[in-house]
Amino acid sequence: xxxxxxxxxxxxxxxxxxxxxxxxxxxxxxxxxxxxxxxxxxxxxxxxxxxxxxxxxxxxxxxxxxxxxxxxxxxxxxxxxxxxxxxxxxxxxxxxxxxxxxxxxxxxxxxxxxxxxxxxxxxxxxxxxxxxxxxxxxxxxxxxxxxxxxxxxxxxxxxxxxxxxxxxxxxxxxxxxxxxxxxxxxx
Amino acid sequence: xxxxxxxxxxxxxxxxxxxxxxxxxxxxxxxxxxxxxxxxxxxxxxxxxxxxxxxxxxxxxxxxxxxxxxxxxxxxxxxxxxxxxxxxxxxxxxxxxxxxxxxxxxxxxxxxxxxxxxxxxxxxxx
Numbered sequence: 001x002x003x004x005x006x007x008x009x010x011x012x013x014x015x016x017x018x019x020x021x022x023x024x025x026x027x028x029x030x031x032x033x034x035x036x037x038x039x040x041x042x043x044x045x046x047x048x049x050x051x052x053x054x055x056x057x058x059x060x061x062x063x064x065x066x067x068x069x070x071x072x073x074x075x076x077x078x079x080x081x082x083x084x085x086x087x088x089x090x091x092x093x094x095x096x097x098x099x100x101x102x103x104x105x106x107x108x109x110x111x112x113x114x115x116x117x118x119x120x121x122x123x124x125x126x127x128x129x130x131x132x133x134x135x136x137x138x139x140x141x142x143x144x145x146x147x148x149x150x151x152x153x154x155x156x157x158x159x160x161x162x163x164x165x166x167x168x169x170x171x172x173x174x175x176x177x178x179x180x181x182x183x184x185x186x187x
Numbered sequence: 188x189x190x191x192x193x194x195x196x197x198x199x200x201x202x203x204x205x206x207x208x209x210x211x212x213x214x215x216x217x218x219x220x221x222x223x224x225x226x227x228x229x230x231x232x233x234x235x236x237x238x239x240x241x242x243x244x245x246x247x248x249x250x251x252x253x254x255x256x257x258x259x260x261x262x263x264x265x266x267x268x269x270x271x272x273x274x275x276x277x278x279x280x281x282x283x284x285x286x287x288x289x290x291x292x293x294x295x296x297x298x299x300x301x302x303x304x305x306x307x308x309x310x311x312x313x
Binding site for chain 2: 022024074075077078081092093094095096097103106154157158161162165169
């Protein structure tokens with residue numbers, strides 16, 4: 001599962017997010033990159049911060065989508081209810097909110113259409129069937145985007161974990177180096 | 188990594204992947220805890236609504252669909268409420284099952300990772 005998301009040589013990015021490279025050996029990694037321990041750590045920390053910023057952005061998108069889905073479901077619910085009333089030949093009596101805390105009563109008789117708010121100050125009248133189809137499609141799209149977004153987040157978190165592990169290993173390697181140097185000096 | 192005393196275990200790509208997997212599971216676990224909390228609340232609210240409905244003696248009740256309160260015969264509301272309760276209970280059950288499976292997978296990974304890295308790795312929260 002994780003192998004598909006990123007491999008040492010495989011995936012290098014996902015939707016603009018660069019993959020963190022897995023370090024096999026700390027010493028040769030630093031040598032190849034031409035970095036000493038401190039600048040190596042600084043580079044990795046900076047990377048980690050960048051990942052965190054992207055994560056916050058994606059999390060905000062995820063929250064938006066997660067709020068949008070129940071909204072669409074609510075719309076589908078009321079359109080379906082109107083449709084049922086229509087086929088039964090009944091009137092739907094409903095209390096609706098005029099303004100915060102003020103309700104009025106409406107009787108909806110024999111209706112064929114609803115108006116959907118499309119955003120950007122545009123509302124369009126649809127037949128109940130069309131509205132139903134459109135809302136269903138919107139719901140599907142929202143669910144599909146959420147799925148992609150969740151996969152993006154998982155990829156991103158893997159890169160964060162890899163970077164964190166690398167930071168810890170570079171740090172430990174440095175401590176070890178110093179210790180063994182100290183040991184050779186003392187003997 | 189040749190480091191004299193060899194106290195540090197070498198981290199391989201396999202290990203890294205296991206750590207990643209553990210991280211993902213841990214994340215999902217937190218999300219699940221939130222979702223389970225919400226699902227439980229939804230269940231309780233529906234139960235409350237059902238009880239209130241039994242107590243009320245009105246024939247027509249206002250039932251929220253979308254943004255409006257539709258006037259509906261009590262029997263219809265009862266049926267819809269039952270359906271909603273059933274769905275909510277199923278959802279909660281599904282979430283609990285997923286949590287079980289995630290906990291099992293995490294325990295498995297802990298065994299592997301602690302087995303290799305001993306106390307050089309910490310997989311507990313706080």
